Amino acid sequence: MNPKIEEARINFVLRTWERRQIPFYTPEECIKRALAKHKNVCVSWSGGKCSTAVLHMTLQLKPDIVVLNNDTGVEYPETRQYIKDMTAKWNINLHVSKPITTFWKLVKTHGFPQMRALGIDKKKRPSVPICCKRLKEDVVKGAYKRYMVDADLDGLRVAESRVRMIALAGYGQSYYTKGYKVWRYHPIILWNEKQLNEYYTQHNIPLNPLYLKGFERSGCMPCTAFKNWADNLSKANPKMYAYIMKRMGKPTMDEFLKSGKEMQQIVEEQFVRECDQQIGKDKKGTLLEFM
Numbered sequence: 394m395n396p397k398i399e400e401a402r403i404n405f406v407l408r409t410w411e412r413r414q415i416p417f418y419t420p421e422e423c424i425k426r427a428l429a430k431h432k433n434v435c436v437s438w439s440g441g442k443c444s445t446a447v448l449h450m451t452l453q454l455k456p457d458i459v460v461l462n463n464d465t466g467v468e469y470p471e472t473r474q475y476i477k478d479m480t481a482k483w484n485i486n487l488h489v490s491k492p493i494t495t496f497w498k499l500v501k502t503h504g505f506p507q508m509r510a511l512g513i514d515k516k517k518r519p520s521v522p523i524c525c526k527r528l529k530e531d532v533v534k535g536a537y538k539r540y541m542v543d544a545d546l547d548g549l550r551v552a553e554s555r556v557r558m559i560a561l562a563g564y565g566q567s568y569y570t571k572g573y574k575v576w577r578y579h580p581i582i583l584w585n586e587k588q589l590n591e592y593y594t595q596h597n598i599p600l601n602p603l604y605l606k607g608f609e610r611s612g613c614m615p616c617t618a619f620k621n622w623a624d625n626l627s628k629a630n631p632k633m634y635a636y637i638m639k640r641m642g643k644p645t646m647d648e649f650l651k652s653g654k655e656m657q658q659i660v661e662e663q664f665v666r667e668c669d670q671q672i673g674k675d676k677k678g679t680l681l682e683f684m
């Protein structure tokens with residue numbers, strides 16, 4: 394992520410909060426406030442970089458905190474393994490939930506998910522892909538109910554996306570969500586990538602191996618609802634990438650390059666033919682004979 398874009402997003406949120414007199418706290422203060430105010434606090438942990446940092450901070454204050462993980466069924470194998478390893482390493486009180494449908498069934502009926510768009514009308518919610526609703530939102534609601542959660546700590550950061558920046562500038566660092574019937578807390582909402590990396594180094598926290606392979610996100614493997622999905626997936630799982638491109642009726646990058654090469658060959662052959670005709674007229678042999 395470009396540090397200047399991150400800075401601009403964070404500053405936009407800070408200015409909005411200042412204007413609206415919305416308070417905010419350091420990550421540790423934010424977590425302490427949540428733990429003091431609510432009876433059943435959980436951490437939502439995806440195995441990604443941000444939620445792992447918040448989980449680490451919370452474990453220092455409440456080692457037996459309920460940790461909820463939602464396995465959408467299309468997680469990266471590296472993320473599943475990381476969650477397993479870290480759970481054993483940190484002795485995490487982990488509860489994994491799963492959806493009742495599958496990503497592929499939803500794709501069959503509704504097509505592949507598309508990037509969320511936020512309109513000028515700030516009162517309107519950004520459009521949520523159906524799979525996010527069925528594989529994430531519904532499952533999370535069920536887990537909150539099952540574990541009687543009244544507040545959730547997560548790793549959301551406004552620097553990560555424009556949609557988050559606009560939405561959270563209006564909400565603040567913590568707020569009540571009617572749909573989920575829980576309070577949501579975002580302790581590291583104002584952190585940039587550098588602060589996050591420094592926290593990992595400072596506390597010697599192992600990284601999800603996906604980041605070491607150069608990926609920027611660790612969410613659902615076949616997700617097509619973010620900007621660089623094709624690039625990410627073609628590196629992570631070329632077979633799945635080729636399959637999705639085929640289902641979408643689009644050429645893969647290899648096919649695209651191949652078609653480019655074929656086109657170049659056709660153009661070159663045409664050029665040679667035209668030269669041949671010209672040279673033939675001059676009765677000086679063909680171009681191919683000269684080569």
Ligand code: SF4
Nearest residue numbers: 506522524525613616
């Ligand atoms: S992250 Fe992508 S694939 Fe996963 S549920 Fe949301 S839109 Fe669907």
